[in-house]
Amino acid sequence: MNEQAPQEKPALKPKRGLAEQIKAEHGEDVYRCYQCQKCSAGCPMTFAMDYLPSQIMRMVQLGQEDELLASKTIWACLSCNTCSIRCPNDIDIALVIDSLRERVLQEGKTPAVENVALFHRYFLDNVRKRGRTFEGELLARYQLKTGQAVGNAALGLRMFLKGRIGLLPESVSNKKAFREIYNRVEKRGGEK
Ligand code: SF4
Numbered sequence: 001m002n003e004q005a006p007q008e009k010p011a012l013k014p015k016r017g018l019a020e021q022i023k024a025e026h027g028e029d030v031y032r033c034y035q036c037q038k039c040s041a042g043c044p045m046t047f048a049m050d051y052l053p054s055q056i057m058r059m060v061q062l063g064q065e066d067e068l069l070a071s072k073t074i075w076a077c078l079s080c081n082t083c084s085i086r087c088p089n090d091i092d093i094a095l096v097i098d099s100l101r102e103r104v105l106q107e108g109k110t111p112a113v114e115n116v117a118l119f120h121r122y123f124l125d126n127v128r129k130r131g132r133t134f135e136g137e138l139l140a141r142y143q144l145k146t147g148q149a150v151g152n153a154a155l156g157l158r159m160f161l162k163g164r165i166g167l168l169p170e171s172v173s174n175k176k177a178f179r180e181i182y183n184r185v186e187k188r189g190g191e192k
């Protein structure tokens with residue numbers, strides 16, 4: 001009988017590069033992740049994500065950059081740091097996700113959840129000015145741009161009455177030092 005040897009399947013080769021770049025730029029070594037899933041189990045935003053935080057880490061290890069930059073997860077993340085605190089390998093998952101968001105913006109790609117990306121940009125503009133957020137200006141700008149101003153006016157008023165939104169902006173006391181820190185972060189590839 002002429003038995004044919006089984007064909008060998010080509011091994012799945014991870015694309016190197018993305019994980020190394022994240023390590024060089026932010027000091028986070030995603031190869032330490034062993035998929036225990038503690039990050040995903042504690043994340044409050046998984047209902048709005050297309051990949052769990054642990055899956056994002058695996059995709060970074062495998063260099064699946066196109067899928068990562070097109071994912072909703074990176075925009076659903078609140079940067080609450082719960083995942084980073086829970087990680088037994090001290091990986092700052094929130095920082096890795098933030099670096100992916102920045103990569104989308106730097107490469108001029110369209111964020112998978114546009115309004116969140118817009119809010120992210122306005123938030124950074126807002127902080128850049130005074131070192132503190134001025135919620136009134138931030139929300140007004142965002143809501144005018146997205147056309148939600150009328151529907152959310154009552155909510156804004158309630159927040160104001162409860163003291164959640166200040167009437168006047170506040171600044172950090174040492175604006176010069178803040179600017180220097182901000183500019184250093186910008187030079188390292190942060191949001192422009
Ligand atoms: S930082 Fe983002 S990914 Fe991590 S737990 Fe919070 S929302 Fe989830």
Ligand code: SF4
Nearest residue numbers: 033035036037039087
């Ligand atoms: S908690 Fe840390 S080690 Fe566990 S899956 Fe998440 S990133 Fe990986």
